[in-house]
Amino acid sequence: MTSSRDYESKPLPFNKDLIGISNNTIEIHHDKLYQGYVNKMNEIGSKLAKFSHGETDVSGNQTHSELRGLRNGETFANNGVYLHEYYFNVLGRNNEDVPENDLIKAIIEKFDSIDNFIAYFSASGMAMRGWVVLAWDIQLGKLKVYGCDSHNQGGVWGCVPIIVLDVYEHAYYLDYGADRKKYITDFWKNLNWEAANHIYKKINSVTLNG
Numbered sequence: 001m002t003s004s005r006d007y008e009s010k011p012l013p014f015n016k017d018l019i020g021i022s023n024n025t026i027e028i029h030h031d032k033l034y035q036g037y038v039n040k041m042n043e044i045g046s047k048l049a050k051f052s053h054g055e056t057d058v059s060g061n062q063t064h065s066e067l068r069g070l071r072n073g074e075t076f077a078n079n080g081v082y083l084h085e086y087y088f089n090v091l092g093r094n095n096e097d098v099p100e101n102d103l104i105k106a107i108i109e110k111f112d113s114i115d116n117f118i119a120y121f122s123a124s125g126m127a128m129r130g131w132v133v134l135a136w137d138i139q140l141g142k143l144k145v146y147g148c149d150s151h152n153q154g155g156v157w158g159c160v161p162i163i164v165l166d167v168y169e170h171a172y173y174l175d176y177g178a179d180r181k182k183y184i185t186d187f188w189k190n191l192n193w194e195a196a197n198h199i200y201k202k203i204n205s206v207t208l209n210g
């Protein structure tokens with residue numbers, strides 16, 4: 001059952017074949033896995049609403065309590081939803097040429113060249129077990145690359161993701177087997193730089209540090 005407070009899953013922002021990543025992988029990834037996180041996000045949200053509206057005893061316990069389970073489940077589910085949306089958002093361009101835009105200029109300014117950035121980000125994708133994120137860090141007022149092994153571990157608060165890469169095996173194993181490096185190489189060919197630039201331009205004037 002859904003309620004008016006339920007979060008609605010977003011459709012894929014592209015409808016064409018990707019390079020290397022099969023439609024089967026994308027379908028399973030979006031329709032089953034991502035949708036599963038949305039469902040859990042809504043289920044947990046409705047249970048937490050009973051606590052936040054005083055319908056349930058709000059006492060908690062750090063060893064085991066319903067509230068603790070919901071608190072931890074919420075960050076895992078919600079980050080699972082948001083990170084996948086950022087990831088799908090930057091797929092679908094299918095072009096190896098890097099366009100000129102504000103984000104590209106900012107990346108070159110910070111990392112000296114796009115090639116340096118791609119090498120650094122890609123290596124981070126080999127080093128992590130979950131996600132790599134190019135984010136706008138509003139504490140620092142600059143671009144930063146962060147990585148994490150799990151949806152709710154390693155993320156840095158005060159950051160807005162711009163380019164997100166999913167390096168969980170479910171994102172590539174059907175198509176690439178254990179060759180994650182090839183999957184990451186193809187990620188750049190599929191990257192929608194305009195979609196990434198759209199987020200960058202919305203957020204890059206925000207800083208708490210000045």
Ligand SMILES: [Fe+2]
Nearest residue numbers: 084166168171
């Ligand atoms: Fe995923």
